[in-house]
């Protein structure tokens with residue numbers, strides 16, 4: 316082999332090796348593209364045919380992250396729970412679970428003691444004085460009267476306490492407080508039956524809610540429905556307040572929040588006929604309780620008051636009315652009592668709901684109302700919140716009155 320041949324041979328070998336290396340590199344690049352491409356295609360939001368650069372790919376991924384969350388877990392989570400996605404929940408309102416009666420009571424007891432603090436402080440301060448002279452007893456009477464206890468109950472209470480102080484020789488503030496507590500419990504009367512007529516018999520229990528405008532009837536119906544739903548009862552609401560369309564809307568909203576149906580009529584429809592239909596629907600659906608909200612009416616308007624009697628009579632063609640609750644605003648004092656008297660003439664009131672006790676330092680109204688009407692206070696409203704309605708209990712009420720912060 317001469318030199319020329321050898322040179323040509325070496326050059327040939329170099330060319331063959333170069334071509335082979337080129338082919339290997341190309342096939343590796345193809346292989347890489349081949350694995351990355353399907354990943355891009357998996358992303359539905361990736362515009363067709365735009366493979367994009369690595370930066371573009373990341374931006375596209377960021378923009379569509381809610382759907383591609385698993386690819387970027389560290390930044391995806393906050394966006395998944397971002398508030399902008401919540402309106403979907405609003406569009407489909409979920410049924411609320413009312414607060415359990417026990418925890419509601421604890422909260423309400425605290426609120427009651429807070430709102431009546433001036434009363435409790437005043438009473439206990441008086442009884443803590445070193446010397447209980449005539450002036451002290453007079454101041455004590457004034458404090459009781461200003462809390463809407465009424466003249467007769469105030470006289471009775473003072474009389475009973477003066478006797479006990481003399482006979483038992485009470486001089487210590489602790490003993491005085493104990494005696495006051497016992498005497499107050501006596502006049503609030505723990506022996507009264509405060510159970511609500513909400514137990515189904517052959518028919519659904521029917522609760523009629525009556526009272527003057529603005530006392531809190533509709534709110535009370537809504538809150539009561541929540542209490543009953545929390546007790547696992549099937550409830551139906553009747554919007555017999557046909558004078559004010561907004562009242563039926565308000566009631567329907569309360570109902571839908573706890574998953575309870577509302578029967579309503581057209582604005583201006585006969586309230587008795589709406590009440591009748593509601594009780595009929597409740598009977599057909601085998602509901603446990605039908606609560607009928609009635610229109611607020613001026614207690615001075617005889618025609619309207621007579622109509623209330625008619626609503627009750629018409630309901631009773633279907634099923635007995637098991638509870639008639641009169642709603643009174645605790646802040647209205649003597650005016651509330653006048654209302655109570657007139658309502659009691661038209662329908663047989665079986666229980667009183669005293670609302671807005673949270674905004675009143677006049678807890679004494681409980682005693683006057685019971686005396687005037689001869690019916691017990693069964694429920695108290697202690698705020699505008701959905702679960703701010705509590706069963707009334709004499710001992711707890713007095714303890715709340717006498718609680719000092």
Ligand SMILES: Nc1nc2c(ncn2[C@@H]2O[C@H](COP(=O)(O)OP(=O)(O)OP(=O)(O)O)[C@@H](O)[C@H]2O)c(=O)[nH]1
Nearest residue numbers: 528529530531532533534611670671696697698699
């Ligand atoms: N602070 C407080 N406000 C209450 C209570 N109960 C009801 N309210 C408020 O009183 C106002 C009147 O309540 P409604 O339930 O609309 O009264 P209503 O008697 O149905 O009134 P009409 O529909 O006009 O007859 C509302 O703003 C309620 O939130 C309560 O116990 N405490």
